[in-house]
Amino acid sequence: MIGVLLADDEAMVRAGVRAILASGGESEVVAEAGDGREAVELARAHRPDVALLDIRMPRLDGLAAAEELVRTVPGTAVAMLTTFSEHSYVARALAAGATGFLLKSGDPYELMAGVRAVADGAAFLSPKAARYVVEDLGRDGGRFAREERARARVALLSPREREVLGLVGAGLSNPEIAARLHLVEGTVKAYVSAVLDRLEVRNRVLAAIVAYEAGLVETDA
Template sequence: MTRVLIVDDEDLMRAGLAELLTADPAIEIAGQAGTGQQAIDQAAAVAPDVVLMDVRMPDLDGIAATREVLRVAPSAKVLILTTFEHDEYVFGALRAGASGFLVKRTRPEDLIAAVHAVHAGDALLSPSVTRLLIEHVAREQQPPVVDRTALEQLEVLTPRERDVLTQVARGLSNREIAAELVVEESTVRTHVKRLLMKLGLRDRIQVVILAYETGLIRPGQRPDADARRR
């Protein structure tokens, strides 16, 4: 079973999400919360597998709530729910440790699939959103200060794993990477899992951040430009 904690300040939204998710027999609603603080308390009490987190709440926003939920329930995965793709809170929540986000207009079947994907350890970011994240991080710090410690981390990777990391950081999906490298998509998934394990990263989002810190992605560079030329 995938145990889900639903966090939203609207009663109707929480009820609707609960009804939708429980249509899948492999999903159990572990709890519900209407505020950020309630989310933290609930996460500590029920240790959910996945937290569906609203970003705009009256007492504690999704950024702070995500950070604290992961502190009290480190094995949980946070999936951000937002109204707009460009929501300013999304980027902060991703930096706080969220494993991805969905817009609230997402189709029901896609929401269920997303919950299972995040529980399985996959980050849920489309390539376009990955590119937005790169650009946002780039705007935050100009010029970039290369993190030497992070750079040394890359030395544990094989040449192919480093190549895959670069493609992930540029916003390519597993399918696109497979096409670029002329390998099976399953091979790419294996490389991604291995490099995440070697680097001690949670998901693809942290790959993007690491890529910026090590100088693989720089301000003003189109995140996928080099990959498209290859």
């Protein structure tokens, strides 16, 4: 069972998220916080697998809380839970060390899949959030220029590496990619490492962004 710390200053939102996660049977909320400072304190006490953080919270916002959690509770994966109006925070959240970005208005399945993915060490951007990531980053240097650069970088990969990159972008963990491609997990791990090296990116989140920019992963219009 995946232990989740849920932090949001709206009780109704927490209740809804808690119910969705419980319905999936894979995750359970082990602690709830109404502000960022409390979230950090509870994470240190409970050591959850995943911290699901709202961005706008009192005392300490979700971005600052994410930075502190990544630094002080490294065993806890961090995912941001937010709204469309806050998509400009995506790059800051990723820079803070978050490996997931989920929308409050998204499909419940995306929430369950996102929590599972980041708990497994994968990156997960909900499709709509991913579109905003690409658009937001595209403001620096031009969106089409970034897309062309991403395609050029992906062109250096082998067909199998491109396939693995697309699945990383879709939020699949190594075991899930192995099952999808009928490979052993060790082979997938080697492919992922090779992809990160060839793309010259630090982690799966940045690799996922390249996958979206190169058109390997579909996003909602």
